[in-house]
Amino acid sequence: MSTHSLQQSAETEPATGRPATVPTQAGPAGDAPTGHMVVFGDDALAHRLAVELATLYGQRVTVVLPSLRRGHGPHIAALAADEGVSVTAVEAEQPDEATLRAVGVGEAAALALTSDDDQANIQAGLRARRINPGLRLVLRVYNRRLGGRIEQLLDRAAATHHPGLSPAALQASTTVLSASATAAPALVAAAVAGRGHVVHVDGRLLRLSVVSPAAPARGQEVATLAVTPGGAHPEPEGALLPDPESVAQESERVVLELLGRTQPPARTRRLPGLSALPFSTLFSPRLRWALTGLAALVIVFAALTWALTGQSPTRAAWLTTLDVLGIADPADEAGPGRKVLQILTSVSGMLLMPLLIALALEALGAFRTVSALRRPPRGLSGHIVLVGLGRVGSRVLERLWELEVPVVCVEAEPTALGIARARSYGVPVVLGDATQEGVLEAAKVHRASALMTLTSDDGTNLEAALYGRECNPELRVVLRLFDDDFAGDIYQALRDSYPRAATRSRSVSFLAAPSFASAMMGRQVIGALAVGRQVVLVAAVQVSGNPYLSGRTVAEAQRPGHWRVLAVDLVDPPERTPDLANPYLATPELLWTPVETRMLVDGDLVVVAATREGLGLLLRPDTTTP
Template sequence: MQQPPPTGHMVVCGDDALAERLAAELHTVYRETVTVVVPSARASDATPAGSAGRAATALLGRLQAVMARATRAAPDGVAPEPRVLESPAPDEATLVEAGVREAAALALVHDDDETNIHAALAARRLNPRLRLVIRLYNRKLGQHLEELLDQASAVAAPGLDLTTVDTSTTVLSDADTAAPALAATAVAGTSKVVHADGLLLRAVERTPPGHGQVADPGLCTLALLSATTNDPAGAEGSDDDDQEEGPQLLPDARTVAGATGRGTVVLETVSHAGPAQTPVRLTRRGLPFGSFFSPRLRWSLAGLTACVLGLAVANWVAVPGAHPLHAGYLTLLDLFAIDDPALDEPASRQILQLLSGLAGLLFLPVLLAAVLEALGTFRNAAALRRPPRGLSGHVVLLGLGKIGTRVLARLREMDIPVVCVEEDPDARGVPLARRLRVPTVIGDVTDEGVLESAKVHRAHALMALSNSDTTNLEAALYARSLKPDLRAVLRLYDDAFATAVYRTLRAAHPAALTRSRSVSTLAAPAFAVAMMGRHILGAIPVERRVLLFAALDVAGHPQLEGRTIEESFRAGSWRVLALDCAAPDDRLPDLTSAPPEDGTEHPAGLVWDLHPGYVLRPEDRVVLAATRQGLAELLGRRPRVRSSHASGTRP
């Protein structure tokens, strides 16, 4: 029988891959003691379909395998083996068994928002000092829930000193966390912008400088991109961490100077964010007058109009002394068959009257069709648009679920043309596509002609983000048969399968760029750093790795205290970026919080242009960029077996 966890451990409750990867992240990177609560396979098997039971069994098996592999790879004595609990639901009894009353943090990452909310309310009652990290898709509800749970913590523990005990509640969405990286993968050369409440950090990817040119380092160079970033055969296209080639995070000056032909990620600007701005409306609302009539109907109307004008001119010429307006008036009377027969008129006038009557017979059906089509357009003004003719250079987005919806919003914010493909007309992202007037094809992507309707043969990239690995793979293979050099981004669940697919597509299509991405792999680091406390300001994805930004007090960190800015830098691990010069009593307890809205002036204390010889004092607070392993070494209560203080050496 497993022993109960010690005080200060981490608890993860979930039912999918995010729980699995989050637990592995806490155990292997931060060396924390972890308790994982997964759904009971027997309870799930009681459902009519039994699919939940099979999913729970598979999750439990994968989790146990990951934990065993991580424990074998970790140094002896670094962290005890994680324990796994099975329960039908994360109710109060289950949370007590998991040790929530003694835990430091709890992550609720079930795919169901209601389940996470119920568990969060119960956990806050059990332990007001607990750090809560909750997975919610509804962002507005998440903001209200954060305020409610933080207020409940303050009421339950009125004497709690929040400067020494972090009882924060953080609501995250895996879709929101992964969407920027997925969107950036499909569009080369976009800037990485991370909005971490009160701070706005902007990192820019820069291409290698030409011969004789000197690259602008900005405030500092955060990373060197893979040497094969723009090479279709590059190793950075998969989420597999075992690949040898990859980006270099936080390189030293010598490494940056010696790197030729490699792009960089540069910290360009850092500024305080103002009040939340109203999002810019991407498209004008109103009736689509430009799409009332089909092209065939417009050509028919144009031809008949030209015919009527020609008859009017002929009448003007045939009748001597007639005024042009009178000739046009006679033509219209003849056209609608309301004029007297031209019995006593010349033969030319009689022939023109017959031709006008014939044109009228042709004009009336076209006019009726125009009226009916216009009425149908008014009735379906909010209907989904079809991809326009001649469209090219766009992104084909497959799947409008939680992830696809967020990625669609990000792509449109960057003004990138998108065509969506979705099988379910009632999918979560269909209303967003309708509101943004994004062309959408409703149909099964595996059916012939669906991808052709999305103009994939003229597209810039394909993003296959459905929930089915096989559907995403089939769509990518078929799209590559239509356009061999198409950029393809696949969302794949299984890591081994993703690596195999990536390598096979790379070998079969060396002229095309292929990327395989896992949403849980992209989102897990953000959830993990939130569990470590509010000192985490944000994260920036660099290819398949993540660079973290944190605020730390220098006191208690021998790697920083008493060292100069230059000496405290450890290449590949951490780098001090800014110094909070405000007096300790005037500092915000949480740098990620927005400035007060009551008009109280808060002294700005962050200095970014630091002298390399400044000696860090215990009372200082610094903002630094760090890798996950580097930050774990700085924050970990269990130090690594091997440590090095020399500047420029890797831990």
């Protein structure tokens, strides 16, 4: 395929006389293909997205990036050079209006902006909407609140230019996604033992779990995703979505369970930093013992005063308090016992002032520590060590905190994005390079249950993971790696070297790309479930015009190894909810596990579990016959 660049040439505007910058094509001339897909970005997500669109959906793709020699430019250039896919690489410094027009956004079907700069993506999206009001826009925006408002703004612009758009088409006109937020649930599920990955569908929960042969599923089982061979840390073997009739009854299975409507657990939100500041952290054990001893001594003196004077207990406690505080009330007319007791009480009261000063100073130091960064507690164990507090690490930290999982963060850069979030959550942070000796030890990795290495550097992630395994051979490790072949080799080597420990290698772009590609195709991927090192997608698919679904029964529509029909939408098309992933839908719409003899007709909407290849085949626009 072709690779060319957009050069800048200066011309003069006749009306103003000012120089205008107009992009000109310096490679092979040719108009941009009508209905093609445009991707702006030079990161891992842009590369994965181009691969997904070209290979799985058979789309013609134009990737626009600043340089083919920096970042992931060489990977994209290699993809463009592959004659088996229709990918064109274009070099351009920024997605200004002239560049957008030059690469054919005016005639394109969809545009994805995958830069990690939210403002640049939003600005380019606004320009693209002006150029092509009917364009499907997919924006990568980290700030979710800002992204939601921008999505509404762009949807209003699309509705203004196309008032006849249906609600479903309007919903697909603009999609704002965050790669880190999309991948975070799968990363957390890989690290936290006993917590399956959960996705929201139709206001209910679909959970990924492992079911042993003797135990039934805890929820309603809707599909078998894979079969595991057993062992200490079983991994799925063979193809995903096997034929149910071919699954042996004695096999351990990875299944999808349908659960009820659950509300997020209520959390008591206290002041930032105080949520993790108990009394035991505020005062040291020695000061607590000293305060307890002084209180016990005062109680003993009050009891002795009551016994010697014969006065009421309240009066005796009052006199003892005066003696402790040194308030003049000498026992001139009392007996020797009372006088000796008063002297002893006054002497013990002399200990009160230093103790109060020590308590105040230690509390001040504890508060200052919390306002900065907490250190890992001395007896901490069973926690998760999270290395890297960038965009991905910050999202993962947020989800771990919501699940109330103890975590210690390690970050080399004090100004990293997630540092402020860790401080507000009261999460301990170790500042330092995780590959340096002593840093992971300070995070108590030898007593941790799992290690997650989520920096943007593969070498750092691998080195930290290997160092963590040396400290704790049975440590569960989740690695973030970009290169699939490299990740596969490392995964297998770690499995062979540490057979009793669980190892997971995950790529954020690999987990996020299906959602971006589906949005560009005008479809809805509800969730991506990591099964071993593979991914199963839960997606909503229109039956109309699809030769694999339309006019077929549910049994005939199934394709083992590719997709399985999970549910059918019962609502009329004009009244359907545009977003089945909304966790707070008031009225359920889906019929789960429909009978195999049910006929699928045009107008139906089905929810399927599919492999990446299966969903690409199911949604290919050029599909004519099964």
